[in-house]
Structures are given as C-alpha cells and as structure tokens.
Amino acid sequence: MELDGRAAIAGAQQRRRRRRRILGRLSSDKGVVDLCESVAALLSRGVRMRVFIAGESRFVAPADADRVQAAMSALGDRVEHVGWIARDDFFDAVDIAVFPSRWQEPFGLVVAEAMAANVPVVVSDAGGIPEVVGDGYPYMSRAETCNH
Numbered sequence: 001m002e003l004d005g006r007a008a009i010a011g012a013q014q015r016r017r018r019r020r021r022i023l024g025r026l027s028s029d030k031g032v033v034d035l036c037e038s039v040a041a042l043l044s045r046g047v048r049m050r051v052f053i054a055g056e057s058r059f060v061a062p063a064d065a066d067r068v069q070a071a072m073s074a075l076g077d078r079v080e081h082v083g084w085i086a087r088d089d090f091f092d093a094v095d096i097a098v099f100p101s102r103w104q105e106p107f108g109l110v111v112a113e114a115m116a117a118n119v120p121v122v123v124s125d126a127g128g129i130p131e132v133v134g135d136g137y138p139y140m141s142r143a144e145t146c147n148h
Helices: 005-015 032-044 062-073 087-092 109-116 129-133
Strands: 019-023 050-054 079-083 096-099 121-124
Touching: 032 050, 032 062, 062 079, 087 109, 096 109, 109 121, 109 129, 121 129
Parallel strands: 019 050, 019 096, 050 079, 096 121
Antiparallel strands: none
C-alpha cells in the first residue's frame, strides 16, 4: 500500500478542518505528551490549531495517565478529548492523523488504517512504523526526539 501524499493533503485541504488528531492508548509511550508539547510550541509561535484526541488510558499506570492528562489540560481549549471513538468516525473527521509513538510498535496497524482511509499521517520512526509508511516518507520524526 502506498500513500499518494499530494492527493491526501489536497483532500485534507478541501475539508479545511485544521485539526491534528491522535487515536490510540493515551500514554507517554504512545507519544501523547510529546504531541501536546509540540502543539504548545506551535501555539506559542502563533500557529492556529486544535487537537482532537481519541482514546483511553486503559492499561496505563496511574502516574502516567496523570502526566498525559496534565499535558492535555495545559492546552486548554485547543484540545478536545473525546475518549473512545470508532475508527471510521475518527478517520472521517480527520485532516491529519498524528502517531508519535515512542514504543517499538510491532506493526502500527492504525497508521495503515489511516493511509487506507486516504488520511495523511505524521509518524515517529518507532518499531515497524517506517515499514508501514515506506522508505523515504517525509513526515516522520525520530522517536527518541519527538519533543518539538
């Protein structure tokens, strides 16, 4: 499967939602804190954006869940946390999906699902994610340096 980046980005521009979104387990190893810190840095530079976060903190240590919640809360009204949402509903509302995982993902199924839904993705290079998006994918950050 190959993502036609130009077509996906053109589709996102037509939708004009200007939301960056993440779907998954809400934990530090999935990069949620990194995403929130990066969004805060962009907001401080005058970039107008909102973040839509779908997922839950199930199976996450309480201290880590608190850290994630604090990072999301720091964004104030620039973040919307909706909890669990069906993937189809999530991808239908997405203009850009962000998967900044620090965990060594064995495959990165949600990345492949986003690409299959013709949604542009920004990803980390953790585990098998680079194999999902393909060699030379331009919107990839190093997992160990995901902080803005």
